[in-house]
Amino acid sequence: MIRVHAAVLSWYAANARELPWRAPDRTPWGVLVSEIMLQQTPVVRVQPVWHEWLRRWPRPADLAAEAPGEAIRAWGRLGYPRRALRLHAAATAIVERHDGAVPATYDELIELPGIGDYTAAAVASFAFGARHPVLDTNVRRVLARAVAGTQYPPTAPTAAERRRAEELLPDEQTAPTWAVAVMELGALICTAKTPRCGTCPIATVCAWRLAGSPPDDGPPRRGQPWHGTDRQARGRLLAVLRESTDPVPKHQLDTAWPESIQRERALDALVADGLVEPLDGDLFRLPTTTAN
DNA sequence: GAAGCGTGGGT
DNA sequence: TACCCAAGCTT
Known part of the structure; x- marks a missing residue:
């Protein structure tokens, strides 16, 4: 090690x-x-x-x-x-x-x-400069491949992953640099889709590589839908409000999303989340005070 | 534990 | 063109 x-x-x-x-x-x-x-x-x-x-x-x-x-x-x-x-x-x-x-x-x-x-x-x-395991998606992927020998880490961080990260943690002097270095390796070399194993500094000891780079055998990762979702509607509404320093009349927000039911639901959710502040007279703006 | 939450570049 | 996915957090 x-x-x-x-x-x-x-x-x-x-x-x-x-x-x-x-x-x-x-x-x-x-x-x-x-x-x-x-x-x-x-x-x-x-x-x-x-x-x-x-x-x-x-x-x-x-x-x-x-x-x-x-x-x-x-x-x-x-x-x-x-x-x-x-x-x-x-x-x-x-x-x-x-x-x-x-x-x-x-x-x-x-x-x-x-x-x-x-x-x-x-x-x-x-x-x-604290000595603490730093488990982001890059580190998890690098350790999954180099140590566990799998193409991808589990969906959510597991106790086994924490234990691995803990065991690999060097002394306090080196730990922060080690953490950022593994992250950087995951970001630049050990990437999700097409890892650059040809230039990887630990390719010769990588368990996944040594096993012949077997494809992931876990459940397929589900992509998130986007078009037509509430998330897209929220994004449109908030974009209108970001661009205006003045309160925006509701009829202007109505032009941002065609489906009225979904639009109302999204706007209500933005207000509930504290991202939008409703005013009297059907006006809306970005929040001037903390909601709740 | 799963679902919801934005955005845009890469393939 | 449709996915995939990029240093996650909260409920």
């Missing part, structure tokens, strides 16, 4: 992408913002939005002082806009509970809105 660590670490040293949230001048807040934005969203799309957010809101208190709707607007088209709302809520919680400083421990981080196991581990590790 020592050789595997050395191989991955030296590969990372030579091949790591230069990303702003990895730069020496990064802040814990910048790391936290990047991790939320990167949930289910590719790096190339996150970069420009991250820069704008950090320029505009360099500290948690700066974001907390804004209306939540501004976070949603600045989120742009990253997708899953609830993340913006929760990031705003997290900033508020950081001000209230932690005096405006991003907390350093996993246990404190995971108590913040929108932060689950992965993000808490990632921030603790990358921003504060």
Whole structure:
């Protein structure tokens, strides 16, 4: 296992992408913002939005002082806009509970809105140097192949995966770099569809590779439908509201989605989620105050 | 534990 | 063209 660590670490040293949230001048807040934005969203799309957010809101208190709707607007088209709302809520919680400083421990981080196991581990590790297993989709895929010998990891993280990640964790000095290096390997080499095994630093010890790269024998992964779904309708409605600084009359929202039943349901859900604020006179806008 | 939640680029 | 899928979280 020592050789595997050395191989991955030296590969990372030579091949790591230069990303702003990895730069020496990064802040814990910048790391936290990047991790939320990167949930289910590719790096190339996150970069420009991250820069704008950090320029505009360099500290948690700066974001907390804004209306939540501004976070949603600045989120742009990253997708899953609830993340913006929760990031705003997290900033508020950081001000209230932690005096405006991003907390350093996993246990404190995971108590913040929108932060689950992965993000808490990632921030603790990358921003504060903690020794903690970081199990994202990249790491899970790399370990599934290299160690378990399967093409894909299970649908949801299992105890066996955690144990594997735990066992591979190097000393505290190296753990954060190891975590980001395995992630990077999964993102650049050990990709989901067509892995670049020809340039993989651990191809010679990869259990899946050594077994002849057998295809996945698990249940087929179900893709999510999109066209005609409530999600698409919500996206259309929110796009109209993001583009307007003034409250939007309902008849204007009506043009965003043709099916009235579904449109009403989607709009109601957006209001219930706190992503949209209804006003008197059939007007709607992004929220100026925290809902609930 | 499964379902719901956005978006757009790659194949 | 239709999928697939990209640093998940919440209910």
